[in-house]
Amino acid sequence: MAKGLALGMGHGDYIDKRLVVVKLVFLIGLILVLVRLFQLQVLLHDWYEKQAAGQHDVLSELTPIRGEIFAKDNLAVDGLAPVVINKDSQLLYAVPAEITAPETVADKLALLLDIDKEELLAKVSKVDDPYEPIQEFIDDSLAEEIKALNLPGIHFTPQLQRYYVPLDGMGQALGFLGYDGSLRVGQYGVEGAWQRELGGKLGYLKAEKDVAGSLIALGKRDIVRAEDGADLILTIDINIETQACGALTEAVKRHGADSGSLIIMNPATGAILALCNAPSFDPNNYREASDIGVFSNPVVSAAYEPGSVFKPITMAAGLQYNKLTPDTTYEDEGQVKIGPDILKNSDLEAHGTQTMTAVLENSLNTGAIFAMRQAGADNFKKIVEDFGFGEISGIALPAEARGNIKSIYGGKEIYLATASFGQGITTTPLQLLAAYGAIANQGRLARPYIVDEVIYADGNKKKTETQEVRQVLSPATARTLAGMMVQVVEGTHGRRAAVPGYYVAGKTGTAQVALKDRAGYDPHITIGTFIGFAPVDNARFVMLVKIDNPKDVKFAESTAAPVFGQVAKFLLNYLEVPPERDVK
Template sequence: VRHTFYTVLAKDQQEVLQTLIPRRGEIFIKAGGGNVWQPLAVNRIFQTVFLVPKEVTDKNTVAEKLAPLAGISLEKIIEKLNDPQDPYEPLKSKLDDEIAQKIKDMNLSGVHFTPENWRWYPQGSLASNVLGFMGVKNNQRVGQYGLEQYYQDILAGKSGLLDSQKDALGNWLLMGDYNLEPAQDGLSIYLTLDQNIQYVVEQKMKAVMEKWRAASGCAIIMDPKTGAILAMASLPDFDPNEYQRTKSEDYFMNSCTQKLYEPGSVFKPVIMAAGLDIGKIFPETAYTDTGLVRIGNWTIQNSQQKTYGLSTMTQVLEKSINTGVVFVQRLIGGEIFKKYIEAFGFGSSTGIDLASETSGNLKNIEENKDINFANAAFGQGILVTPLQMASAIAAIANDGKLMQPYVVEKIVAPDGQEQITQPKVIRQVIAPQNAGQLTAMLVSTVRNGYDKVKLPGYFVAGKTGTAQIAEGHGYSDNDTNHSFEGYAPAYNPQFLIFLKLEKPQGISFASESLAPVFTDIARYLFNYYEISPEE
């Protein structure tokens, strides 16, 4: 079909081809409140230039004139022109109108054009790791990564069929009887992402990555009551219009859903949730911290080798005391702890509608060793994705209900029929009253633990994590991952924010690197959603 498309000149055959080739569905992003949408991925007609070598009389002249405009070497163009019997040689696709017109104005013999439909991303790199791109695989154009891959069949539509005789050149004979079944155009998808929030989040994360020279960054904004993703940024990003120029395939990966890390102290609310839910602890339950815990031949210490003495469970979160969460873990036991970890969604995919989500790795706690359970209590020795972490904390915000995250709000057929995504409850992980107690503890953590979170008038629940990075058989002495998770307004949450930096340089703790970014984004969202102060 593609060969015929380029070589036939008869108008009726081109019209038939347009009937046979489906139009790919488009992708839209929310643009503020109401039913307003902006395009993220659309179809656009570009000019494709091709050569007919047998029509070219002066190869060198044609090559010299085409090379600078097509961006192809003189030698390569001459090579394409070497076979005088060759009826067709593609030269360059996706020419913009200005370049195509310059080539047309030269009126070169043997140089022809044909219009061709290509994917176009009018907002460049915005949400690129969520989108993915249209690439070429096995000589076919298909969606790769992100939404373009996950929804490939829905977006692509279905090709039509033509049953007709052909002449000696392979052209269809349409004068006689033939059977034509038109193509079915693809469906379009409309996202839960908000264009304004997405832009702000990407800019804030790019700035903090540059400031602390981080290797990568990730940010997720979620509605904890529904699981709808309002923004998702994975950095570094790329321009899907120029994906071939991207430095590394790693840039195509969405680190929010596809890259694993040991979460560190942002995981501590999970063990607290388990302890509260089975009645082993209460916010005011106290224990005495001596600065370390010995388990067999292993010794677990607090960050910076600090000792806090008599401390409540709320203070354990406020001061991020490692021995405190180990105390809770040993109260509830390994098997129950493991049950709650899995109930919060760790170790399995969240089910988000994005390609190639990673499910995590809980191999360490499956060994049922006391030291592994103890380490997991403060987020070490287990591997999770940022989205799993965000979804788990969103469950605490949502009265203990774990929601399935999603990025597509509705799918719209060419005839206007809509399929609207309904929020889905995965399970009730902890009782609502226990989720409420934990929220109060996390509000206290923000107010008493993080002086860089300045949001007067609002109750904000949150927790940071500064996690060591595994290296060889131990952990790096220099590199860490920083995370900050929080939701607000804490007792009627409208949004959850999750932020992560990989290997920031020159700063020691997430409470210093990410707390200001969290504050800026939260303040923006309070204003954007017109959420009035509570105090």
């Protein structure tokens, strides 16, 4: 200071100059603030508005609308019934730059939302964030309550919510829309398998960035628009599905069973008409499921030892290669000894002279072994393969299992013998259904499918064409075998699957369940299955009913067969199939 005064600067002049500098700095700062405000409020207003509002240009153009899912409905004017739709709801979001009192905003929102105040405060305090989502899927009534608070910086934008029409037993078939990280994607069922078609294609934003990787405020921005997802029309008939799933759920409950499955197919085309599981889950509230195992679809994913429903497959080998006829006889001694092993009939009885038709009607294990031996090991294995066992069907549902038929290639007759009556091998319900469908369809194996048509957002449509996998049996062999299976339903074990006025072909099977910790079977657990089709000469459907571990009765004739009969009666009436014979 002394040096300054020596140069002729007075103390007052020095202070005045300092004030000028301070004022100048303040003025420059004020100008910068005003420029920034002008930039934010005028030049960049549209950009931030687009970022902040999901339905506004940016977010709506970047996010595709997910396709909806429909079932068939012969009673509807347009022939369709929506099963998965997009419902209008509200997305609550904040623009933190507009919020002057974040504590107050957080306090008031916390009273209405199921979100912790501290979490809300963190969201609304991000002043550099032009768009901060707070909660999805706000219903209209709650949205109105929040709007009435007139909170600055708190906004709503319309949002589509995935909604599943309540349909008992259909959860595994449909799947649900869940999260993969921050993205909402289809999981399980049709939602998962057809994610690419339903989900569409995300758009994206091209924007200039500076050397630090930050967006340049006034830089060039281009939007590549999203492509909306396609709608799916399922092969499932909503009226058949409702009846079938209701019957299955009631049966599982009545018998105290662990679970159950039911699937119906058009044998000529492979179109799935119904697919039910019990227990199921509500896709709208999938997070409430106590066990994620319930999301899996046992019809395609759960391979099991099928038991006696496999005997018609064995019989088909003998018939196809002209090694036996329905009237071929053998002497049933009640058991067959193979090396050190003794295989017995399920009733532990010897039945004397029996025809091949009686083998199916009385479900004789010894007769199945006889038929396998008559056919020959190679022919038996060839028929098993041709029916599609040991390979996936290609139905386009997630996690389809192949089953396991490796034991029949082991070179030991004991494995062929047990396989002949459905033990020591595993199959899925879908594989069994398709195989019986081939018997019903003049020996032709059709590929099962569940999506009938894909309707793209641009109006283009893709119809699923019927695919014949292979000719497994000659038409004559298929007719003969079907006739033998009619006797099963007309006889003792399958009588409760019968429908008065119609010829129904089918077979029961009560399978044992292998122990998990050692060789052998659990004596307390059984799986009952009935598979059949009708009318036998021109089958309109083939159906499988499976009841797992019923607690009150042991055999499939008392668990699965009655459900088949109940649903088959409805089907024949619904499909307007005229009776084939007089009702006694």
